[in-house]
Amino acid sequence: MSTTVQGQVEAGAAGRSGSRLVEVAFRVRELGILAALALVVIVTTAVNPRFLSVQSIRDLLLNASIIGLLTVGQTLVVVTRNVDLSVGSVLGLTAFMTGTLFVGRPGLPVVVALLAGILVGVVCGAVNGAVTAVGKVPSLVVTLGTLYVFRGIDYAWAGGRQINAADLPDSLLTLGSGRILGVPYLVAITVVLVAVAAYALRSYRSGRELYAIGSNPDAAVLAGIPVGRRLFAAFVLSGAVAGLAGVLFTARYGTVDATAGTGFELQVISAVVVGGVAIFGGSGSVVGAALGALLLSTIGSAIVVLRVPSFWQQAIVGALLIGAIALDRLLALRIAAALRQRSVRNAG
Amino acid sequence: MPADTTTPAATPGQDRRPLARRLLRWETALVALLVVVGLVGEQASPGFLTGTNLFYLGLDVGEIALLSLPLTMIIIAGEIDLSIASILGLTSALLGWLWNAGWALELIFPTVLVAGALAGALNGFLVTRLGLPSLAVTIGTLAMYRGLAFVILGDEAVADFPASYTRYGTTPIPGTSIPYPIALFAVLAVVFGVVLHATPFGRSVFAIGANQEAAFFSGIRVRRTKFILFVLSGAMAGLGGIVFTLRFASARADNGAGLELAVVAAVLLGGVSIFGGKGTLGGVVAAVFLLGGVRSALILNDVSNDILNVVTGLLLIASVIAPNASAAIGRAVGRRRAAPATPT
Numbered sequence: 001m002s003t004t005v006q007g008q009v010e011a012g013a014a015g016r017s018g019s020r021l022v023e024v025a026f027r028v029r030e031l032g033i034l035a036a037l038a039l040v041v042i043v044t045t046a047v048n049p050r051f052l053s054v055q056s057i058r059d060l061l062l063n064a065s066i067i068g069l070l071t072v073g074q075t076l077v078v079v080t081r082n083v084d085l086s087v088g089s090v091l092g093l094t095a096f097m098t099g100t101l102f103v104g105r106p107g108l109p110v111v112v113a114l115l116a117g118i119l120v121g122v123v124c125g126a127v128n129g130a131v132t133a134v135g136k137v138p139s140l141v142v143t144l145g146t147l148y149v150f151r152g153i154d155y156a157w158a159g160g161r162q163i164n165a166a167d168l169p170d171s172l173l174t175l176g177s178g179r180i181l182g183v184p185y186l187v188a189i190t191v192v193l194v195a196v197a198a199y200a201l202r203s204y205r206s207g208r209e210l211y212a213i214g215s216n217p218d219a220a221v222l223a224g225i226p227v228g229r230r231l232f233a234a235f236v237l238s239g240a241v242a243g244l245a246g247v248l249f250t251a252r253y254g255t256v257d258a259t260a261g262t263g264f265e266l267q268v269i270s271a272v273v274v275g276g277v278a279i280f281g282g283s284g285s286v287v288g289a290a291l292g293a294l295l296l297s298t299i300g301s302a303i304v305v306l307r308v309p310s311f312w313q314q315a316i317v318g319a320l321l322i323g324a325i326a327l328d329r330l331l332a333l334r335i336a337a338a339l340r341q342r343s344v345r346n347a348g
Numbered sequence: 349m350p351a352d353t354t355t356p357a358a359t360p361g362q363d364r365r366p367l368a369r370r371l372l373r374w375e376t377a378l379v380a381l382l383v384v385v386g387l388v389g390e391q392a393s394p395g396f397l398t399g400t401n402l403f404y405l406g407l408d409v410g411e412i413a414l415l416s417l418p419l420t421m422i423i424i425a426g427e428i429d430l431s432i433a434s435i436l437g438l439t440s441a442l443l444g445w446l447w448n449a450g451w452a453l454e455l456i457f458p459t460v461l462v463a464g465a466l467a468g469a470l471n472g473f474l475v476t477r478l479g480l481p482s483l484a485v486t487i488g489t490l491a492m493y494r495g496l497a498f499v500i501l502g503d504e505a506v507a508d509f510p511a512s513y514t515r516y517g518t519t520p521i522p523g524t525s526i527p528y529p530i531a532l533f534a535v536l537a538v539v540f541g542v543v544l545h546a547t548p549f550g551r552s553v554f555a556i557g558a559n560q561e562a563a564f565f566s567g568i569r570v571r572r573t574k575f576i577l578f579v580l581s582g583a584m585a586g587l588g589g590i591v592f593t594l595r596f597a598s599a600r601a602d603n604g605a606g607l608e609l610a611v612v613a614a615v616l617l618g619g620v621s622i623f624g625g626k627g628t629l630g631g632v633v634a635a636v637f638l639l640g641g642v643r644s645a646l647i648l649n650d651v652s653n654d655i656l657n658v659v660t661g662l663l664l665i666a667s668v669i670a671p672n673a674s675a676a677i678g679r680a681v682g683r684r685r686a687a688p689a690t691p692t
Contacts, residue, residue, distance in 0.1 A: 083483075137668040138622045140483075144609060145664035152657030258654075263606070269487055279484040311498035311601075318492025322474065325484045 029276040029331065033291040037298060044302040051305050058184060064297035065186040066091075066245050066252065070268040071275065071289040072190075072197045073241030076234045078272055079201070081214040081281030082132065082139035084235060087242040088264035089150035090124045094246025095260040096154055098172070099163035106169040113172065114247050121243015122236055124150055129235030133228040139235075147265065151258075158258035165254025176251030186248055190290070193241070197286045210234060214281025270317065271296050274324045278332075296320075374619035374670060378634040382641060389645035396648055399525030407518075407595065409640035410529035411436065411588045411604065413633070415611045416618075417533075417540045418581035420632045423615055424544070425577055426557040426624025427475060427482040432585040433607035434493035435467045437600075439589030441497035444506030444599025453513055461586045467493055468582015472575035490608065497601035506599040517594030529591045536584075541629040549573070557624025613660055614639055617667045638663075 045052045070087050077084045094117040101113055128146055132139045165173060178185050201207035213220040213227055220227050250256050269279075275292025277284025296317055303313045389396035415432050422429050439460045446456045467489070474485045516528045544550035555563040556570050564570045593599045618635035620627030643656050 131665060131669070135669050135672060137665075137672060141616050141622050141668045142665055144613060144616070145661040145668075147609070148613070148657040148661030148664065150661075152654050152659075152661065155654030155657060266487060266490065270491065273484050273487070279481050309499075309502070311502055312495065314491050315495025315499055318488050318490070318495055321488035321491060322480075322485060325480050325488065326474070326478055329478060329480055 029328070030285065030288045030291060032327070033275060033288060033295055037291065037295050040295070040298055040302050044305050048305050051302070054182075058179075058182075058187075060298050060301055061187045061294070062184045062252075063301065064294040065184070065190040066249055067264065067267055067271055067297065068290045068293040069186075069190045069193060069241060069245045069248070070264065071271050071293050072193050072286055073238030074268050074272050075275075075277050075284060075286045075289045076197065076201070076210060077139070077238045078269075078277050078279065079214045079281055079284055080210050080231055080234055081217060082231065082234070083143065083269065083279075084125075084128060084139065084238045084242075085143040085265045085269075086124065086128060086146040086150055087238065087245075087268055088261040089147045089154065090121055090239055090242035091246040091249055091261035091264060092258065093124070093150050093154045094120050094243045095249040095256045096158050096163070096246075096258060098247045098250040099168065099256045102169055102172055103163060103167050108169075110171050110175055110251075114244065117243040117247035118240050119243070121239040121241065121246070123239070124243070125236040125239015126232070128239065129232035132235060133231040151262070155258045160257075162255065162257040163250075168250070168254055172251050173254060176248065176254070186252060189244075189248065194286050194290045201286060206230065206233070211282055214278075214283075216282075267296070268293075270321050274321055276324070276328060278328065279325075292324075374667065375628055375631040375634060377670070378618065378631055378638055382634055382638050385638060385641040385645060389641065389648065392645065393648040396645060399520075401644060401648070403520050403525040403527055405637075405640050405644040406530040407527045408643065409636055410527060410533065410595065411592050411607065412611050412614055412639075413533045413636045414529065414536070414584055414588045414591065415607070416614050416632050416636055417536055417629070418577065418584045419611055419615050420618070420620055420627060420629055421540070421544055421550075421553055422482075422577050422581055423612075423620050423622065424557045424624055424627045425553045425574055426560060427574060427577070428486060428612070428622075429468075429471060429482065429578065429581045430486040430608045430612070431467070431471060431489040431493055432581060432588070432611060433604045434490045434497070435464050435582050435585035436589040436592060436604040436607065437602060438467060438493045438497040438500070439464045439586040440593045440599045440603040441501035441601040443589060443593050445500050447506055447509065447599070453509070457590055460590060461583050464586020464589065465579050465583040468579045468585070469575070471582065472578030475578065476571040476575045494601070494605065501599065501601045503601065507597055509594070509597055509599075514594050514597040517591060517597070529595070532587075532591075537629065537633055544629050553577070554625055557621075557626070559625070610639075610660075613664050617660075617663050619667060622668075 041052065050056060070091070074084055074087060097120060098113050098117055101116065102108055124146065128139070128143055131137060131142045131146075135142075175185055180188055183191075201210065209220070209225045209230055212223065212225055213230055217227065246261070249260060253260075271293035272284070272289045273279055273292070274295060275284065275289035277289050299316060299320070300313055303310060303316070386397060395401060415436070419429060419432065442463055443456055443460050446459065447453070451459075471482070471486055471489055474480050474489075475482045520527055521531060542550075544553060552563065552568045552573055555566070555568055556573060560570055589603070592603050596603070614636045615627075615632050616622060617639070618627065618632030620632060639656075639660060642659055646656055646659075
């Protein structure tokens with residue numbers, strides 16, 4: 001841990017050439033996920049050529065889209081050296097809410113449901129953000145707490161009820177299964193959000209400040225960054241994304257009960273970490289995280305196609321996750337060493 | 349019953365604080381809450397404090413209680429282990445598989461404990477030798493160990509264990525209403541409490557959590573200590589796997605799924621700081637039984653179990669806000685007092 005901090009300090013000292021090196025490393029990291037993805041797809045296609053058909057690719061993307069969407073919000077939070085464990089519960093809450101809304105009023109425009117979902121997500125995120133930022137308490141504990149609270153509210157509201165696709169209007173279900181220019185709506189929404197978030201994190205001052213906070217929270221305060229406000233915003237956005245994902249969950253699956261999205265938080269964090277976002281903040285990209293989600297869900301599908309007993313899936317995902325963080329560690333050590341050499345050369 | 353073990357071992361220095369301040373400790377609040385839950389529970393549904401109900405309460409929290417002991421130490425050392433429930437599932441699956449393979453239970457139990465310790469050792473290796481963050485490592489092994497459990501046993505359930513063994517998981521110690529797992533837990537809690545609060549090893553755990561570098565430079569073997577803690581955590585999870593399997597007389601790969609968050613919640617609710625360096629085993633024991641008591645009281649009153657989620661979550665958030673809030677109040681009071689009088 002201390003070496004990465006040292007590496008970051010020296011990255012500042014080494015100046016522009018250093019930051020370019022770090023950027024190259026990032027790109028290498030994303031290329032690594034793409035290479036792993038390509039490997040999985042090629043091996044699977046060799047066994048069953050239909051794995052690479054248009055319909056199959058569409059399904060692969062569709063399967064990854066909801067977790068992929070959640071990684072956008074989670075990345076914003078994780079780069080600040082925080083974590084949002086409540087996303088699965090927020091998703092469950094808005095998923096059930098969406099179902100209930102439409103059962104009562106089948107004619108409701110879908111936009112209203114989307115906005116309602118986002119709004120509820122924003123409220124949940126604001127609770128997380130306020131307690132974390134104002135109370136200055138660890139987000140791991142706060143969001144573990146709200147994971148229970150939001151899920152409890154969901155259970156209390158839903159009871160044992162289940163909402164089925166038959167109760168839902170076609171307008172909503174079209175959102176889950178329809179396409180625009182051949183691309184499923186869900187995939188399009190995820191891609192757009194990933195692109196927007198990637199641009200904002202890269203090119204906006206507030207986006208860069210999220211990284212600064214994650215690299216060194218104390219230094220961020222001294223640098224005049226409004227740390228509390230940025231953290232609050234990151235949690236609100238994460239909540240909003242989870243709220244949106246809840247609506248899309250109902251649109252996609254049609255069947256919702258109080259357990260929707262249980263355990264998603266760990267899947268999302270796995271995807272984010274496999275995607276190269278450092279769990280202790282300060283580095284990583286939204287694109288990498290989304291690719292991580294795509295890789296994990298593609299492995300899931302490949303296992304089915306390859307007729308590997310599905311029991312192996314979790315074990316493989318876990319091993320992959322550990323491999324990914326070990327690789328990141330190695331990469332960080334290499335970069336730190338390279339930067340140190342460079343700064344020595346610059347000084348001399 | 350839990351009250352015996354909840355007296356927090358006071359660390360030197362705290363004794364000098366005024367009595368009122370000492371009573372304001374989070375642990376004291378937990379014990380008070382525990383008493384309140386007991387009284388209110390008895391009031392609302394007579395029979396709450398009877399032996400039978402307490403027996404089931406104890407049985408219900410058995411695994412969480414056992415797993416909370418090593419996790420307390422790990423969190424105090426500034427790390428975390430999220431893979432414990434998966435190790436529980438893995439050892440439970442292994443237990444079932446070995447039983448199907450015709451092994452004797454007397455041989456299976458130690459094997460399973462060793463398997464749990466090995467699983468913990470892998471966590472410890474990745475954290476201490478490769479220097480990876482334990483949060484990420486144990487999220488990975490959470491998936492991996494659970495996956496291995498399914499690889500071993502698939503989705504079948506092994507349930508033909510002899511009653512001579514399953515009775516340890518389902519009946520109280522003859523003549524009392526104490527479940528066997530809780531008796532085991534009581535003994536282990538004392539051992540863990542003594543080790544954590546009264547031995548050099550325990551002091552070094554606190555030192556590592558408070559400031560790892562300072563601990564290293566004062567000659568504490570940081571990596572070895574952490575490694576031992578992870579191995580211990582794995583072995584205890586193996587024990588939890590045995591207890592869980594005997595209690596339900598069923599070895600399944602999905603046993604204990606999701607239990608890790610409940611255990612983390614109990615430990616943090618017990619006043620252990622997620623940043624490490626602070627906490628008492630007594631507080632955690634009180635928190636475990638508080639959560640169990642609330643659940644039992646809610647069930648007896650036909651309040652849906654779901655509300656427990658909300659209560660758990662709110663208590664958890666309160667547990668982190670309370671110290672900060674009381675510190676802020678303390679500062680405000682201190683300032684007001686310091687203003688008129690001359691500062692000492």
